[in-house]
Amino acid sequence: MTTAVKSKDLMQIVINLHDEIKKHDTENAHKLVELANKLYHQKLYVAFAGHFSAGKSSMINKLLDEQILPTSPIPTSANLVLLERGQEQVTLYSSAKESIELAGDYSIEQVKEYCKQGDEIERISIKKPYQNLEEDIVIMDSPGIDSTDAAHKLSTESMLHIADTIFYVTDYNHVQSEENLSFIKEMKDRNKVIFLIVNQIDKHVEKEIEFNHFKKHIEDSFAEVGLHPQDVFFTTLKDDQHPANQLEQVKDLIKVIVEDKKRYIDQNVHDSVTQVVKEHLEKYEDQLNLTDVDEKEVRIRLTTLLEQKQTIEKKIKKEEK
Template sequence: MPTNLMQTEDKVFLTQISQLAKSFQDSGDSAAANKLRDLIDRAQTDEGSAYAAFVGLFSAGKSSLLNTLCGSDLKTGAVPTTAEATQVRLSDRNSNVVLLDTPGVDSTDDAHQEATEKALHLADAIVLVMDYQHVEAEENLELAQQFGEGQKRLAIVVNQIDKHLDFELPFEDFRQRVVTTLDDWGIEYDKLFFTANTDSPYNQLDSLSQWLLELAIPQVNEGTEEAQQPEDALEAHGSTQPIPARTDMLMLRVEEVVDEHVRWLFQADWQKESERVEQLAGFQLDTVADIKQEFADITRRVDENRRYLEKAAEQLHHVHDTISEKMLRSIDSAQIAPYETTGKGKAFIESMKPGFHVGWIRKEEKTRDERQTRLQRFVEDLRSKSTQFLLWPTQSELRQMLAEQKWLFTEIEDEISHMELSVTEELCSRLVEEGALVSDSYSHQYVADVASAIRAQCSRQVKRILEKVREVTEEHHTMELSGERQALERLKEIQSALADMIRLNEDMERDKEQYMSYVLSQ
């Protein structure tokens, strides 16, 4: 909540910050207290100056770049010679900017890390320097991503552009590749510069210098006499973009330290709630907003799946009846007694009529043998036709119905494979109605009765299998729906944990606002 305090007495303002530092120290947060004291020292010794921290990996050329910008004589080399951030100044008639040369951010030395961190918290802007040959290195891009997510203005400098050779790659193609890479990584930055310490047609050292000097040009509130910024100052730097007022820049730095202190106060509670969310969710997301978005997406999918399964359950009986009707209709229309088979059935019935006999010698024995022979011929042919035109097509249709539901196919395949039709001599003999043998048309009816009995066998087996299909499907849907409900309950637990984190964050924001209100109360 930066505000313009240009009309407030500086001593009163700094006294408030000093008292805030004492409060932080008394609470045990000496790191935040020291940072506030550093800001007080900055305000007292460099009034009116903006600060920019030059950061980057070792050998990126930060010190050499600063020497060229400011005409300074900083020590250079891959190994830092000091654990302190070195200050140089860049000035013109309108602006004064303090540039901080930091050790390499990839240093493992604690003193170097402390110096870099101190420079970053003092800085109003960050200049990330990347070596030309390593601009697409993952380490550089991760740094750019990290700094881009902060509140400070970020300039990305591709240094040593004099190494570029146009015959290998046109500069505009190289520049566009850099821009595309930064965009692909989602890096937010204020400006992109290409620089060199020697002559190069692509050197933007002057533009970088102008951007740095603009950091110290004050921005004042609209609607006041002070709102008129010196046009010559803006024109001198080629910019019309409003820049925060000097005191507002200091207030931004104070607010950053306050934010760190509040996070320090709530660190244990925040960590506890964060671990609770991670334990429940089974994954870690960077922000509460990310987790809430994930929750919304999962909830939407759960609702869609639940509606689908409920609809599927409602339609299950309808589908079962429809399939049953189709299968039974196919069974009823199966031609298992074609002309030749029917003829054999008629021949058998003819042999069963009164008065039928074969020969005169051993007439009874020969007649009995003839009847048995005709019965066997009829049964064998009928069994073959029933298998070919009824059993196999029915099994095939059942398998086709289950082909897209492999979990169901596994359950039912054995049932389908063990289907069989009992076409036996006993069946065909049992279905003969002796009282009807006197009728000339009975042979047709007999064959129809036998075929109907065989179809009935097939129908009973299909009904049993389809009933099993219905039961297994219902169980499967019930289990799936149960799983989705359990997932929904788990998400509700996550939602509850997130709500606690949101409330904790609100408490942190309230404390932060109270601290800042104290600083602003003059």
């Protein structure tokens, strides 16, 4: 079975699920459209989330060894910024699914100014001929969060369902905040591939607490919400020679993910489609007050489609061995 045939079969399952869901639930149907589009184009989405003050944009620039993001955030209500290699173009998307394109010569300041004029900008797509960003790799820079409500909104309403891997960046002084633990737990519950980056460790004062004790305490805290210690990294952007700086390990991890992008894409589409169907059923029951008969019928149809999807995936795995 060729890759094209595999993708076509999986795509058909997603389309069939979309056709069932769109009748009553446009929000989750739209998520399936985005997942189908992602599957078709085979683009790897690497998301960065975290605190406003964690140095997220600077981290992205450092990891890619290129100034691809302004270090001062774009002042807009946009859910996220999408960065991709290509011919220069900026596209602004509104919550009403309308888009505005700014092609050719533009500056990030012009983008900022334009965003200030609109209250409903949902996301911004920026394409430039980046030197260190590979083709078919999309960097997602999500808005900073400062509360558990903001963390929950980001996890449920943004485009994180298409993120194949997430790097959650927090600053040294706020690692164990409730919103951090809440967000990572929610992502782990959704089977998302997520890593924690504890940034600004140059603020650490060894006299107050030994770094190894601090590190172990952080790892243990996040292990309680399902994050493995090997998925926690400690970094500083100010001191490359800091003995505890794991920035190079994060760079190496990203390279591994990019090299194995098809596996990450396929796994995320599988898990995200399952999550979308689950959310649809919950929403359908709550909002439409289904009778037992109606609910059973919907569940049977969706379960059958998911079983078809899983059967195809098992055949693919068997042939790949």
